[in-house]
Amino acid sequence: MLYTEAGQFSTTYRADRRVFRLRQDRIALGTLLAFAVAVVPLIGNDYWFSAILIPFLVLSLAGLGLNLLTGYAGQLSLGSAAFMAAGAFAAYNFNLRIEGLPLLVSFGLGGLVAALLSIVFGLPSLRIKGFYLIVSTLAAQFLIPWVLVKFGWFSNFNASGVITAPPLEIAGYDLSSPGGRYLLTLAVVIALAWLASNIVRSELGRNWMAVRDMDTAAAVIGISLPKAKLLAFGISGFYLGIAGSLWAFTYLGTVEPHGFDLARSFQVLFIIIIGGMGSILGNFLGAAFIVLFPLLLSNLAALLPVGLIDAGQLENIQKMVFGALIIAFLIREPDGLARLWQQFRARARRWPLRY
Amino acid sequence: MTEVVAPTTRAETLLQLDGISLSFGGVKAITDISFAVARGEICALIGPNGAGKSSLLNVINGVYRPQVGSVTFDGEVRRHMRPHHAAQRGIARTFQNIALFKGMTVLDNVLTGRNLKRRSTWVEQALRIGRAEREDDEQRSRAEDVIEFLHIQPWRETVVGKLPYGLQKRVELARALAAEPTLLLLDEPMAGMNAAEKRDMSRFIVDINREYGTTVVLIEHDIGVVMGISDHVVVLDYGRKIADGPPEEVRRNAEVIAAYLGTRH
Structure with a gap:
C-alpha cells in the first residue's frame, strides 16, 4: 500500500534506466542521505563517529572495490588489503613530497597507484581463473606490505614505521574533528558509490558480468576479455586504494602497513560474501554487519552475570559465535543480505496481499 | 553515362x-x-x-x-x-548448450549482444556525460526491436537463469540477432x-x-x-x-x- 508502484510509469528509456524507479525509493534514499549529511554530525558523539560510522563507511568502500572485481567481473582476489596499503602509502607520500597538494588529489593519486599495482597483479587473470588467480593476488598481499616495511623511503625513514597522518584540511576547513572526518569519509563514499552504480549499469558493467557468467560467449560476441578483466582490476584497485587512504587518514590517523594484513583482506571478502556478490547495496549491509555485530555481541556479553565467563575467554567466544553465525547465515542465504532486502521489498510491494 | x-x-x-x-x-x-x-x-x-x-x-x-x-x-x-x-x-552465433549470461536479465543479455555498436568510452558512460546517454537510448530502442521481434517482452526484466529452456534458446537467438x-x-x-x-x-x-x-x-x-x-x-x-x-x-x-x-x- 505505502510501497505501491501503481500509477508510476516510465515514459522514456532514460526514466526506465534509473536505479530507483519508484518515487518511494527516491524519497527514502534522499531522506537517508539528508539524515547522514545534515543530522548525524549534529547528534553523533565521538564514539559513534570514530568507532562505528567511519570504519563502517571505509569498509563499505573497500567492499565495493572488491565487489566490482569479484562480484561483477568474477575474478577472485585475496589482495584487497595490499591495494589499500598501496593507496594509503602512496597518498601519504604524494602529500608529503609535493608541497601544497590538496588532500583529495593525494587520495586520487594514491588510488591511481593502487590501480596500477592491481592491474599488474591482475595480469595472470588473462591466463588463469578461479582459485589459481587467488595465488597471484595473495602474492600481492605478501609482497606489497613487505616492500612498505623493508624500504624506509615509503614511511619517510620513520623509526617505528608508524606515521601520523597529516592534518585533514580541505579548502581551508579543518576536518580533523571526529565529525569532520566523518563528513569527509561520507562525501568520498557517496561520490564513489554513485560512480560505481553507473559503471555496473553501463556497457562495461555488462561486459564484466558477461565475462563472469560465460567467458567464451563473451569473447564470441566481441567483448575483449583482457580489456574487461584488466579494467576490473584497475577500477577495483582504485576503489581499494582510496579506501586504504581513508582508513589511514580519517579512521586510524596513522599510516602503517600492519593494519593491512591478510586478515583485513579476508574481512573485506567476508563483507561482500555476507552482503551479497554483485550488489552495490550489499557492501554497505555487509560492512554494517561486520562492524556492528561484534559490538552487539560484546554488549550482550556485558549483560551476562559477572564471573560466568572468564573475561579473557570472552573475546575468543565472541569470535566463535561470530564465525558460527556467518556459516549459519550463508547456508540459509548464500546470496547475502542484499537478497534478503530484495525479498523484503518484493513482499512490501504486495503488502497487505500475500500472493 | x-x-x-x-x-x-x-x-x-x-x-x-x-x-x-x-x-x-x-x-x-x-x-x-x-x-x-x-x-x-x-x-x-x-x-x-x-x-x-x-x-x-x-x-x-x-x-x-x-x-x-x-x-x-x-x-x-x-x-x-x-x-x-x-x-x-x-558473424554472430548461438551455442548447442545455451551460453547465456545467466545472472543477467533478458534485456541486459540482448543489450550485451550490441556491445560492439557502442562508440562512447567507459569513462563517458560512468560519468554519464557526452554521447553516453543518447547512445543508451538508441541501444535500448534497437534491443527492444529484437525483443519484440522474438516475442520475449514479458520476460524483459527476468533473470535469464530462471527462464525455461525453450525461452532461453530464444533469448540466445535474440542476443545474437541484436548484433545485427x-x-x-x-x-x-x-x-x-x-x-x-x-x-x-x-x-x-x-x-x-x-x-x-x-x-x-x-x-x-x-x-x-x-x-x-x-x-x-x-x-x-x-x-x-x-x-x-x-x-x-x-x-x-x-x-x-x-x-x-x-x-x-
Missing part, C-alpha cells in the same frame, strides 16, 4: 571454406572440407553425432584454428578467424524442443532470413525442419563432406542415406 552496377544475385558468395582440416592432437575432427554459403541463404549442416559440425562452426567464427585451409568471409581471406574479429565483421549480424551461426537451435516450440523457432529463423536478409548457417538434427527451411544442405560424416546441394538433391543422395540409416552389406 552512368555505369550500371550489376544487381547482387543470390549466388554471390558470402562465406567460403577452402580445404579446412582440424585436428586435436591425433584426433582428426575435420578433414579437407570446402563449401560456399551464398549471401542471403539458409544453409544447414547435418550429419551424425561427432561428424564435426560444431567444430566447423567454431572454425568459422574463430574459436578453433584449423591446421590447414582458409576462411573467406565477405571478400576477406584469412588463415583463421579470431572470435573478436569475427564478431566485428558481423551478416551471418548468423545457429548450433542446434531446436535441440530438446517440443513440436510447437520447434515450429515457432523455425518461423523465427525464416523471418530473420527474410526480413533482415541475414545469411544463416545452422546445425540441426530434425530432418523435417532442415528440409523445410533450408536452401542449401551440407552433409558431414566422420569429419568429411559427403554431400552438398539443394535439399531435394541431398535427400536422394545414396551416401547420405547410408550415413543416416546404415547400408545393407
